[in-house]
Amino acid sequence: MRRSVRLFFVLILIMTAVFPLKAANVQTISLWAMGVEGQNIGKLLPQFEAENPGIKVKLQVIPWSAANDRLLTAVAGGTVPDLTQMGSTYMAQFTTAGALEDLSPYLAKSNSLKLDDFFPACRDLYIVDGKPYGIPWYADTRFFFYRTDILEEVGYKEFPDTWDEFIDCCRKLRARGPNQHAVNMAAGNWQVTMNFIWANGGRIFDEEGRPAVTEEAFVEAVAWLVDIFKNEYALLDTGGSNIRQELANGRLPIFIGGFWEGNLLRTETPHLDGKWSIALMPMKKSRASFMGGCGLVIFKRARQKEAAWKLIEFLSRPEIQNQWREAAGSIPANIEAMAMAAEQDPLMKIVFEQLKEGVAPPVVPQWPEIEGRLNTRIQEACYGVRTPLEACQLLAKDLEKIMADY
């Protein structure tokens, strides 16, 4: 008898552990965030939870290197979070899969959030086939970061404004000594190399969606990049240091990076304060720069869609967007937040100019695979394994095959 009483208590204990009593009216939404955003989003969440007593947010931080696979496997396995940050270049893959919720009904009901509040170029990244599948969270584009003091020494008080001036500046920087170079850029990173190809009028696909990488503007820009490496203005191997360290020691006093690098420079190399600045891409046919960033999306299979939408509304508010810029160093996507930021940060003016020239990569579900081939082929040209034309022809063949596979 006593034994069965004891058994009964043990059972109750197990039951309470397995099925915790659900507090009435408290919803928990799960949120996935990546990289720097994941590290900093926690600073904003208490305010959201205070404003919405019925909602708790459970945050999971995912490293960028694993972001794409984690999201894909979550969709395949049906274990999606309610809300996630989504890189703009992933959008096509996930909308093709049919994994994302069309947000137009939510937008129609909302009285605080309108798509017109965002930069058009930024907003359009999350519109696929005319439907908004994501709300822009922050914008991202590439800039030149440079050492103002070192460029001034070689005669450039301002950052070079055209491609010719840029090459001249590189030559002078290289002439400082045998171990001195000019610009830190990775040959195998399309977010760097494509900027110059776009600026020269090159494109990946033509109007009919056929590969256009053998067009003269494309090949010419690749050849121009190859020369930068051949003349050792840029290095194929910087030897295991990071770009900010190289900026600090002056070996590579220019680099191409996203706006968040500014925040990292302020914390990692405070002794450089006042000696660096950002600049627009130098002019060729345009000042094109990769336009990306992240949006917030709700999965079709999410359980707490209404609550997730409330968090999207919260994160899109101008003052929150501006706070977010201070916390994570990202560019706000909201126009009003941008105006607030411009008053506080003089660099924002340059950001504003550069954003206008942003070019988004093609929105096709094959993008992750195209990205890989683009990196490899341009790298082959820069290493001198193939001529620029050969590399581009092979790239065209790769692209045809990738597009035919789906």
Added chain:
Amino acid sequence: MRKKYLTPLLFLLPSLIIIFCFVVFPVFFSLYISLTDFNVRSLVNWGNAKLIGLANYRHLLHDELFLKCIVNTLYFVVLMVPLVLVLSLALALLLNLPLIKLRNFFRMGFFMPYISDGIAISTVWYWVVSKDYGILNHILSWFGIKGPGWLTDVRFAMLAIVGLVVWRSLGYYAMLYLAGLQNIPQQLYEAAEIDGANRWQKIWYVTIPLLAPTTLFISITSMIGGFQLFTEPLTLTNGGGPMDATKTIVLFIYENGFRYFKMGYAAASSYILFAFIFIVTLFQIKLGEQKY
């Protein structure tokens, strides 16, 4: 009679269920997937995948990148396995010498990389082989040699990865050899001594032949491990760079499966990898049987 089987079967049931769910079923399911065009369109609605027969396999044989991955993987295995065998045997012989003080300390030291996390070890190795700030090139510079960019030069990138894998697994395989050495009866060495054999002759004619089963085991396991090379190039050369020089079959499968979500294609390539490992292992076992 029936009852005789029922009881043990019931005891085995838990593990049988697990094996069926997580091994047998996935193996056959992936075989089926490899015959479909399962891609990102089928991600939510699995019904969108169509049966396409052997088309994935046909495409693979014409996929230059896949063929390159096969060549890279074979190159890696051919370099790595003999190096592991020779070095771990040499290490085991050294660690077995009675005159070495701190023997256990050394044994532990060589074993450490093996039990450390793969990513952590890759990061440490990155500091060793990086071009301008690495220890290896620093040491080379004492002899007036300007070291290459180990991870960014197409000719050396795979060698850097071979180095990492050999360093990492050396301790483990040396332990296996040590265990093998302990099993060799002392009388054989005494008999050899009476016959006038010197130290090298004893190693060559007594130790090495008697270690043959261990050698066979190590060559098979290290080869299978070699075919599955993945973490090292993923972390060290950013997923197979420079210019796909360190891209291996498993990296290819991972990219196609989990980044491009071409599951059908990825499944087909993993079956080709399976065939490779199967044939080579069979060959090795046959060779082993014949000789010993």
